[in-house]
Amino acid sequence: MLAIFHTILARELTLGLRRKADVLMTLFFCVIVASMFPLAVGPEPALLKTMGAGIIWVAALLASLLSLERLFSADYIDGTLEQMIISRHPLALIVFAKVVAHWLTTGLPLVLISPLLALQYGLEVQDGLVLVATLLIGTPILSLLGAVGAALTLGLRGGGVLISLLVLPLFVPVLIFGAAAVDDAAAGLVIEGHFSLLGAMLVSALILTPWAVASALRISIE
Amino acid sequence: MLQVSGLFCERGDRQLLNGLSFTLKPGQLLHVRGANGAGKTSLLRIIAGLLLPTAGDVLWQGKPTQQQREDYHGDLLYLGHLDGVKGDLSCIENLRIDNELLGAEISEASMMAALEKLGLSGFEEVFAKQLSQGQHRRVGLCRLLMSQAKLWVLDEPFNALDVKAVGLLAGLIEVHLERGGMALLTTHQDVPLSTERVSEITLGQV
Numbered sequence: 001m002l003a004i005f006h007t008i009l010a011r012e013l014t015l016g017l018r019r020k021a022d023v024l025m026t027l028f029f030c031v032i033v034a035s036m037f038p039l040a041v042g043p044e045p046a047l048l049k050t051m052g053a054g055i056i057w058v059a060a061l062l063a064s065l066l067s068l069e070r071l072f073s074a075d076y077i078d079g080t081l082e083q084m085i086i087s088r089h090p091l092a093l094i095v096f097a098k099v100v101a102h103w104l105t106t107g108l109p110l111v112l113i114s115p116l117l118a119l120q121y122g123l124e125v126q127d128g129l130v131l132v133a134t135l136l137i138g139t140p141i142l143s144l145l146g147a148v149g150a151a152l153t154l155g156l157r158g159g160g161v162l163i164s165l166l167v168l169p170l171f172v173p174v175l176i177f178g179a180a181a182v183d184d185a186a187a188g189l190v191i192e193g194h195f196s197l198l199g200a201m202l203v204s205a206l207i208l209t210p211w212a213v214a215s216a217l218r219i220s221i222e
Numbered sequence: 223m224l225q226v227s228g229l230f231c232e233r234g235d236r237q238l239l240n241g242l243s244f245t246l247k248p249g250q251l252l253h254v255r256g257a258n259g260a261g262k263t264s265l266l267r268i269i270a271g272l273l274l275p276t277a278g279d280v281l282w283q284g285k286p287t288q289q290q291r292e293d294y295h296g297d298l299l300y301l302g303h304l305d306g307v308k309g310d311l312s313c314i315e316n317l318r319i320d321n322e323l324l325g326a327e328i329s330e331a332s333m334m335a336a337l338e339k340l341g342l343s344g345f346e347e348v349f350a351k352q353l354s355q356g357q358h359r360r361v362g363l364c365r366l367l368m369s370q371a372k373l374w375v376l377d378e379p380f381n382a383l384d385v386k387a388v389g390l391l392a393g394l395i396e397v398h399l400e401r402g403g404m405a406l407l408t409t410h411q412d413v414p415l416s417t418e419r420v421s422e423i424t425l426g427q428v
Contacts, residue, residue, distance in 0.1 A: 007322040011311070018310045079304025086270055087323035088296035222273050 004089040005097045012101030022070060026106045027113060030063035034117045045122055052121030053131055053182035057175055059117075060110045060135060061142060065167070067106045068146040069160045071098065072217065076154055085221060092210040095217070099147045099210070107139030123186075130185040134178040137198045144205040145170045151216035174201060223247055224269070224373060224404060229278035231264050238264050239275070244423060248372075248402040251395065253413055253422045260426030262408040263303070266377050269406060270300040282373070296325055299371035301379055305362035309351030313342055313361050316350055317368065326368045336367040340390070355382045363387075366394050374398060374405040388414065 016023050037055050038048055075081035084094050114135050118128035149167035153159035181194035224246040231239040238261030246252050254262050267273040269280055271287055271294065280287045287294045307316050317333045320326075337346055340360040345353065350361055359382045366374070374395070380388050392414040395405055399419050407413070413420060 004322055007319060011308075011315075011319050014315070015308070015310050075308075077304075078308060079302060079306035080308055082272060082300070082302060082304065083306040083320070083323055086272065086295050086298060086300055088292055088325045089323065090292065 001089075001093065004087075005093055008084075008094050008097035009101050012098055013104065016101065016105040022067075023105045023109075026063045026067045027109045029066055030059045030110055031113060031117070033059035033062065035120070038120070048121045049123060049186075050183075052118060052123050053127070053186075054179045055121070056114060056117050056131060057135070057138075057179040057182075060114070060139060061171055061175055063110060064106055064139060064142045064146060065164055065171070067102070068150045068163050068167070071102055071147055071150040072154050073150075073159070076221070081217070082221065085217060091214040091217065095147065095151075095213045096210040099143050099213070102147070103140050103143040107135075107143055110139055111135045123182075127182055127186045130191065131182045133195070134181045134198060137195070137202050138174050138178040141174050141198070141202050141205050142171060144209040145174075147213045148209055148216060151213045151220060154217065154220035174198070177201075223283060224406075225279075225281040225284075226269065227279050227281070229265070229268065229280070230276040231261060231268060231273075232276045233261075233264060239268075239278075239425070241278070242423075242425075246373075246404045246406065248404060249399050249419060251399055251405045251407065251413075251415065251420045253420055254406060254408045254425065255422055256408075256425035262425055263377055265425065266300070266375050266406060266408065267302070270298060270302075270375050271295065272300070272302075297372045298375065299324070299365060299369045299373070300375045300377075301362060301365065302377045303381075305359055307350045307358055307361045310349060312347045312349055313337055313353075314346040316361055317364055320365050321368060324365060324369045324371070326370060328368055333364075333368065336364040337361075339367060340364055341387070356384060356387065359383060360387060363391065363394075366391075366398075372403055374403065374407075376405065376407040378408055378410075380409050380411050 034056055037051070041047065072081060075084070085091055087094070111132060114132050115128055118131050123131065146163070146167050149163040152166060153162040156162060177194045177197050181191045184194065185191050227243045229239050229242040242265070244252065254265060256262050264273060268275045271291065282290070282294045282297065314333060314337065317336065321328055321333065334346065337343060340363055342357060342360055345357065350358060353361065379391055383391065396415060398405060
C-alpha cells in the first residue's frame, strides 16, 4: 500500500522537477499579483497593511486554481492515467499521492514565499506568522477540492474555465476564514475559532476528496 | 475464465454491441474483428473496466468484475491505443512505475532484460519522448514481459511495430497462451499465430 503511494509521489515530484516552468509559473503568478496591487492602489502604508492578508490570500487562491488543469490532463493524454485506473491498487490512494505531490510543488512554495509578501505589505511579524499558518492549512484544502474539479472536467474542451466555475464556490469558505484569521489577529481578537474551522475543513477534505476524485476519474475516462 | 454475457453498449445514439456473449477459457485467444467504428475498442474497454456497458455482465472466474475490481485488475493487463508511457521519464523509470502499478515486483535486472528483449538496450536512460513511435510502443509492450496477469487485453498491439517486433509480440502471446493465459486482441492484420487456439468474433454483423 505504502509502496505505491511512495512510487507515485516520487514520480510526480520527478516530473515536477523536469517541468520547472509549469511549477514556477504558479509561484510567479502569485508574486506578480501580490506585487501589482500596491502599484495600482497607491503606496499608503495603513491601507496596504489592512488589505495585505486579503490580497495575498486571493493571489494564492488564483495561483492554485491556475495549476489545477495540469493535475490529470497530461496523464490522460498519454494513457498513463488509464493504467493507474486499472492498476491493482486502490485508485483513491494513487490520487491522494498525486494531490500531495501537487501541493508540495504548488501550495508549499506559496506558503514559503508568503512571509516575504507579508513583509512587502508591512504586516506585523506576528500577523505574518498567522498568515503563513492559515496558508499552511488552507492551501492543501485548495489542492484537494481542486482535484475533484480537475477530475470532473477532464477531457472536456474549455475544462479550465469549468474548473473555476466548479471549485470557486468551494474555495470561498477557505478564503473567508483564512483571511479573516489574519485580520482578527491584527485587531487583537481571538483566532482559535478560524483555525478550528480551517482544520475541520482540511480533515474532511483529506478523508472525502480522494474517493470523490477516484469516482470522477472513472466517469471522465469513459 | 472470462465470461461475457448479454453485453449491450450504446455510444451516442448508435448501438454498438447488441447482446454479445462469449466465453474465453485458459489457453485461448479471441480475435475481435470488425470494421472501423464497429465497437472493437469499446468492447475491449468494457472488458478492461474502463467503460460501463449499457447492460450485461463481464464475469471473471465466475464473479462480476465490478464486485472484485482490485483482484480482477491484478489479473488483467490492458494495452490500449495509448501506450501509457510518460515522455518526461526515461524508459527504465517508466518500467519501475509500471512494475509498481502492475504489482509485478520484479527486480531491476529483469526490467533491464525486458528492455533488452524488446530491442531497447542502450535506451534505458533515454527519455521516452525522444524515442520513435515504434520504440515508444515497445516500452509499453515491456509490460507483457513484466506482468503475471492471466488475461491480456490488447487493442491493436501490432500498430507501429516493425516486422521483427510483430514476430516477437506474436511469440510472447503464444508463450502466454501455452502457460494457460488468455488473450483478447483486435488487429486488422492477420494474426501470425498457430490457429488452433485462436477463435474469432466479428462485430457489427446482424
